[in-house]
Amino acid sequence: MAPCAQNAYLTPMSQTHFFPEGTLVAVLTCEPIDRSLDYKAPVGGCEVGAFVEVPLGPRKVLGCVWGAGRGGFDLSKARAVSNVLDVAPMRDEMRSFLEKVADYTLTPLAAMLRLATRAPGLMNPPSMQKVYRRGEGQPKRETEARTRVLDVLDEYGGLAFTLKELADTAGVTPSVIKGLVPQGVIFEEDTPRDLPYGRLDPAQAGKELSGPQEGAAKALRISVASQSYSTTLLKGVTGSGKTEVYLEAVAECLAQGRQALVLLPEIALTAEFLTRVEERFGAKPAEWHSGVTMTERRRVWKMVGAGGAQMVIGARSALYLPFQNLGLIVVDEEHDQSYKQEDGVLYSARDMAVLRATFCSATVVLASATPSLESWVNVEAGKYTRLDLESRFGPAVMPDMHALDLRSEKMPATRFVSDALARAVTKRIGLGEQSLLFLNRRGYAPVTICRACGHQIACDHCDARMVEHRFLKRLVCHQCGETKPMPEACPSCQVEGRLAPVGPGVERLAEEVTERFPDAKVSVLSSDLFGSARALKAAIREIAEGDTDIVIGTQLVAKGHNFPNLTLVGVIDADLGLQGSDLRAAERTFQLMRQVAGRAGRSEKKGVALLQTYQPEHPVIRAIIAGDEEGFWRAEAAERKMAGVPPYGRMAGIILSGPDLAQVMDIGNALARRAGPLQQVGAQLFGPAPAPIARVRGRHRIRLLVKAEKTAPIQRALSAWVGQIKLPGSVRLQIDIDPQSFW
Template identity: 45%
Template sequence: MAVARILFVLPLPEPFDYAVPEGMDVRVGSYVTAPLGQTERLGVVWELLGNEAVAGRTLKPVLSVYDVPPMRDAMREFISWGAKYTVSHPGHVLGMTLRARGGLSPSPTETVFHLTGDVPPKLTGARRRVLDAAEEVGAVNAATLAAAAGVSSGVVKGLEKAGALRAEEMAADLPFALPQPDLPGAQLTGEQAEAAAVMKASMRTGGFAAFLLDGVTGSGKTEVYFEAIAEALRVDPDAQILVLLPEIALTQAILSRFEARFGAAPAPWHSGLSDKERRRTWREAAHGRARIVIGARSALFLPYANLKLVIVDEEHDGSYKQEDGVTYHARDMAVMRAKLEGAAVVLASATPALETMVNAEAGRYTRLMLAARPGASRLPDVELVDLRRAPPEKNHWLSPWLIQALKETLAAGEQSLLFLNRRGYAPLVICKACGERLKTPGTENWLTEHRYSGRLVCHVTGYSIPKPSVCPACGAKDSLMGVGPGVERVAEEVRVLMPEARIEIFSSDTAMGGDATRGIIERMETGDIDVLIGTQIVAKGHNFPNLTLVGVVDADSGMKGGDLRAGERTYQLLSQVAGRAGRAERPGRALVQTYAPDNPAMLALADGDRDGFLQIERDVRAELGLPPFGRLAAMIVSAPSAEMVEEACREISLAAPNGAGIELFGPAPAPITVLRGRHRRRFLVKSPRNVDLSAYMAAWLARLKPPRPVRISVDIDPYSFM
């Protein structure tokens, strides 16, 4: 009798042993169920042992095995490595690979209806609409067909009885169409063709290879990596390709480009999908039938059957960092996933992260440059607007220079984009009578006013209330006032300045779901919007041919706080948003409003000197031993009261192991000191590059036995310092 060592989707330190019943086809990597306590649990067979492992033991049996290809060795190794690196339980990382458990079972079936060609003797208007709809939408279920025709499902059933429709049982989750790599792609420039040739040669050679595709905004990076995808599919028609994007909005926008190039839409994976859509993508990826998967960072954990190429688009983007649960950076994990799979990985960006640039300079990544935009388009001119010399009018947020530029652009029949990375109407609501600042209960987070919905919202916890008519602290009536600008307030100002302009807001509040996102993008592309006002969702990957002016309302907002990457992130974000302008024949310009025009990030932006700015960042971090020249880890401690968290931190400090080169800072209040009623403190650990900081943090955790109300989490290579 064989023994299966099963890793469960639970915070357990190791797999458990179970007996494999006679005749059950269980292999290493099989998805199985087995009893754990009084509950039947899902797990994966991590190892199979022989008869000798049974001797003298009474083992519970494996209950069932799913008819799904076993998890590959490379995937299990990736999970084990990821758990060790992030100082997490392996079961937690395994759980990230099983977020669509419906995909473990075969597709459910549904009844669909086909036209038979017969016309019923009694053809009412409702029946005619159903037959017309069936001809247009094809084989669908009764509810979908009835909705398309604007009738009840009873009309559909009546047509079946009359012989005009034929019912058939078929899988509810259809396979994805196969991509066609030999369809014609874009005409590449010489620079693009050279970069594509290098990657295509790697696809033919096979094995692990890492590339940095470093191209200015609008240089055609997508078309270049399309050629790598096509070559991977020519070499191996069963190859699977993963394309990671930082935003759901980008996923929606780029699907049509994939479909145009390869004749088939890729399989999507992101949090905005329905359960049905997620189980479909999971199942098709596991069986190797989804050839191209495009999605957010969690798509990295799908159980691909034959992964040959991983592309991380906008690799510098901070949203690749997962902050909740298992903390990880998808860019770094993507490189390791590709290495373990023997696949190639492409990191693409116009503003690569300093870590990526240092890896390329060290020869760990092959750097491919795209220094120019194709055709007549060129990079926009960037001008700094010194708000100390040209301030906006009182209670306004746009400087005279930017207002004039907006009016000139509208008069020329061109489009403008205003960027402000603050949702809502005002980021702070204060009482004019007593000075009370409205916060989320149990936190130190300010509530943001959303005037369109009439609500106050916390963008950290999601807490939301209607805007009160009286101050909750002093009871003063009509005393609550929004302070500072959000995108809604800027839109209000523009409507007063240019009442004839067609204005829309593009943020996660207005683009909730794929249809809303696609609608805004399509209206912008077709010229139905004159001024688009948006948060960072507008900065990434969009191509609006008639957009010639970008205005940055508050360029300094990202520079605040003690984040070591604040300058780098500000430069990246502003460079990306400025790069939306002038992407076709018409020249573009960007006006950047700032109170700190002498800041290195602002000067580099105006001069187009990205590499000079990165050299300044490199020198500072190298001097201080900060990433990528040193390593950081954070330990966040939280408890229901300040006294409890302080006491816990004293014990944690005493338990810290000694280590050569290790520096320990803190505990200090986290930037968000109170969150969801819990008081938070943070330790920061700094080490040389050659120290296994994950092992150090794991050893520290092993010494700790905090009381139950105290929670401890570890973040290797922290990004947000929240």
């Protein structure tokens, strides 16, 4: 991705909002073009923000009227706008928001418009269509194809599909679906392509709140009622009822006739959350994430713009939906790393949520039990308000936490559960309670080594070791997704029977647990083990209902799940996140350990969390065990401030990639020699150097890192700096403002 210096060439937003027929207008398209294009307004004219269809060469493409045309050419050659789409125009605040994000992230504005129009069929006229929903009962004759169709319909919870969409998703022919309609197993309906969502009733009574919850909810209601910008950090210990508190803010927002957006970090959380919303407001909200159909995505996009969707539950990209009257943005689990988009447009949804709220006078609620250091610092600086929920709701109390010093354990090299942890698990099984064993590593083993020659099996396309996934009987590259069967012989020396796994993943841990607790029912929660979101949600529901003795999981289990009968959490390797040079390693380890420990004892039964570690004296481990969150943040903030790194300084990561390593390195060295624009704003440049993962999908990767003071105009300097180099077509340059990872 190139930096968006071309954004400067776009026509400034016009004070004129309507352009009569024949007037020259500037249209921003979603195409990778470095400027807006001039067109004549169509018959009937058009307004600023109108979504239009325009000719571009032989094609018709989607665009948005951005202002008055620049002209400066033979106007007789100007082509006219083909069509003004029957959708709500983009509001001024949204266009300002997109421009600001583009300037901040150094993203071409056309790419921002693509991000804001990611719904199919926007150029299609309104029409009726046949859609298919789950009916009743089972088919008279079951076949594998029919079962796949019904599984898809059940998975998507009653959502409608077009015939092609359902056939493609289920991998069947349309005739299979048509054959189920006369039996009533599938309903076929004629319906407008896009219908409003059911009305949510903010006056419907919510759950009874505790005193601290009611105090926090009142403060949020007052903030929302002011209809002015504010950001509040809602910090509550795990199980304190933060969701019920911010749903009161949603109720206030809906009562004012404004729209609400709730961002969640994980699709697996949506099912339980949707149920809570429906119980609270009497209807389901709109959903926007990778788990909904394309038909539903178009409906959400159009209804949000038309005001037919009062509330949206979504992933980070829901932030770019065309809300008409956005009054509240909730970022749940605001510390979660998944809010940072790591490809395409690189942005932090948490930070951009705050930015968007400033343009539409909305309230932002950042909810977390373990807030990000950035949010904590903003509270300390007086930029954000802070509300605290310091105890769990009802009779539940926080779990006791202890470190298990593995240096004193006599553990065989092939075992990863200490005897002390095993005894605690055995005790829980005897009491009829659940245990969670946490290991943040997917697969069976992270490395497979040949004991004959020392060869480690690596990906053919990436500079990464392939991870054995024994349940799948394959090796998988976690960088590019490449898979291959597990070989019998070493690919290097061809010796058979000498390949050995090194280190544990959750599958290997499950193997050990099954052997040590043969009568226990064991469930493994890892994203790669479920073929669909429905299967994952079903597994989580079964665990919550108590249908498992021992849960083994990755960080997926740390995200907001409520398992009432779970009273023991055992962390297999508490030191894992402390390795490496990531400046946020301590913060992320602290957050993850506190979050996963918070799964224990969320009901009447007292919980315990045991952390296996070789470094019990490490400051982060000690802070986790002590629960001294404020002390941890103060110490971490002091270290970051002394080093001049975020949130007390600014950083930008530059990634050069290409098929020729020498060429990519030469370009990196050329940039390093021309660092004058960076030096003018006092920025430091580090690199070029090979990236920690130096090759991905056959492309060699070189990193440079820019560090500057917090007030430095870094975007302008970066644009001038990289603008000195003309890149070959095979080389890509990507700039990541405020990088969250350094791979």
